[in-house]
Amino acid sequence: MFLQHTEAMLVEIDRMDAEVEMEDLNLDEPIVDIDACDQKNPLAVTEYIDDIYAYYKRTENSSCVPSNYMARQFDINDRMRAILIDWLIEVHYKFELMDETLYLTVNLIDRFLAVQPVERKRLQLVGVTAMLLACKYEEVSVPVVEDLVSISDRAYSRKEVLDMEKLMVNTLQFNLSLPTPYVFMRCFLKAAQYDKKLEPLSFFILELSLVQYEMLRFPQSQLAAAAIFTAKCTLTGCEMWSRTCEMHTSYNKDELMECARLMVALHQNAGKEKLTGVFKKYSTSKYGYAAKMEAAVFLEDAEC
CATH class of the missing domain: 1.10.472.10 (Cyclin-like)
Incomplete structure (x- = not known):
């Protein structure tokens, strides 16, 4: 028993020594200057990039929503949200929109649903309207309202989309500049x-x-x-x-x-x-x- 105990201790010491060696190797690993290659690119704004991301980190909480917000909704649930987002990803791909547009779309949907009760028959309307707003913010060439009405199988009218757009921007207080x-x-x-x-x-x-x-x-x-x-x-x-x-x-x-x-x-x-x-x-x-x-x-x- 003594020999077994001693062997077990030696194995544990070897494991701890190996972990210490790995930590020492990690500490010796150089930190790469990831912006060095962009020094001559004025669009990369390398002089301000650290401040920009520090600001993003400080403000990212304002992009988040309560993780249980769906409990306040009376007619929709998380499964319906999943169906909507999955469909919007397909729409985003079909329209060949920028990556930024998709993430802002989802962010707008969640922030809106977190404070505004929505009937299930109008959930898709919230989705296409959020994409319209995200396109206006991110895209150079914005899909027209009729395109979004058509992709929704004409379940909503042009007026309904524009009315929802007004409701969403007012509910969100026109705050679209949040880190995703x-x-x-x-x-x-x-x-x-x-x-x-x-x-x-x-x-x-x-x-x-x-x-x-x-x-x-x-x-x-x-x-x-x-x-x-x-x-x-x-x-x-x-x-x-x-x-x-x-x-x-x-x-x-x-x-x-x-x-x-x-x-x-x-x-x-x-x-x-x-x-x-x-x-x-x-x-x-x-x-x-x-x-x-x-x-x-x-x-x-x-x-x-």
Whole structure:
């Protein structure tokens, strides 16, 4: 028994020594200047970029909604929200809109539903109106109202869309300038030194999260960071999170693990669920068949 106890202690000491060595290696890892390549690009505003993202972090709470807001709705539920978002992702793809537009659309829908009761027969109207507003804010060429009426199978009139637009902007007090997960993704991907595989896979995982009501409990920046972390783990087969990523996201690996595990589950079930808008979109060559990659299931068993 004494020998067994001694051997167990030696194994534990070796494990602890290995962890210390890994931590020392991590501390020796240099932090990359992710904006160095943009110094001569005036559109990158490298002089202000740190202040911009510091502002985004300070204000991201105003983009969030209570994670239980659906309890206040009397005629709709989280499943109806999921159907709406999944459909809007297909509409967004069909209209070839900018990525920013999709994330702002979803943000407007959630912020509006968090304070305004809506009948189920008008939920789709909220969705197309939110997309119209997001297009006006983000796009150069905005779809006309008739296009949105048509894509809704003419369930609503032009007047109904415009009336809902007035109600939404007044309810939200015209506040459209809020950080969404997309703005954090652009910075965090640079920190992760992304390539043609990491970027579409990260966005695939993040868009899966847009559909799920339960993911609203995570801050915008944490969703973005966890999507990239999950994508890196998927591609490498191990837990990968550099000091550069940690510094720019302000999240360490342990802080991302809960969200990452949920994302792995979403990835696993993406092609099996009834709502397959995101899966179909990212199963195309345009997005590098990101949806076809095997999920990082080993994260589900990882220790926090």
